[in-house]
Amino acid sequence: MKLDLHRYDVAIRWTGNRGAGTADSRAYGRDHVVSATGLPDLPGTADPTFHGAPDRWNPEQLLLAxxxxxxxxxxxxLAARAGIVVTGYRDAAVGSLRVNRDGSGEFVEAVMHPxxxxxxxxxRAAADALHEDAHRVCFIARSVNFPVRAEPVAPGADGEDG
Incomplete structure (x- = not known):
């Protein structure tokens, strides 16, 4: 059986040199630009906790997204294949990152709230059951080494309409 291999290319360009480069950890900005051919640039930075700008995307947000x-x-x-007609979908995903004493860190969990x-x-019961199947086939969830769950929320239960 031949496996399909898909390639994805992105470029990262650091824009945070404030003149002294990385002379010390507070001398430089974490700003950078993420780009890919034919797509708009994405302004990136570090999480504000790690000296990033709050108005730019950080890697942790991008992983969760x-x-x-x-x-x-x-x-x-999967819903389309099962004949379940979805007319609206939104999610409020939450990820938890642990920072270790040595400065390293890792995500310990991500929870989707679709x-x-x-x-x-x-x-509804059949539709809700599809979340488990979606998790099993999701390329990104299959690629990470921390738990990823979906906890469906009934429309209106979060105070918003579908």
């Missing part, structure tokens, strides 16, 4: 996007896309595909609106509410 990738997990949430992948779960949604996998879920929508709110799915259905054309036929009678299909």
């Amino acid at each position: 990738a997990l949430s996007q992948c779960h949604m896309l996998s879920y929508l595909y 709110v799915v609106t259905l054309a036929d509410e009678a299909r």
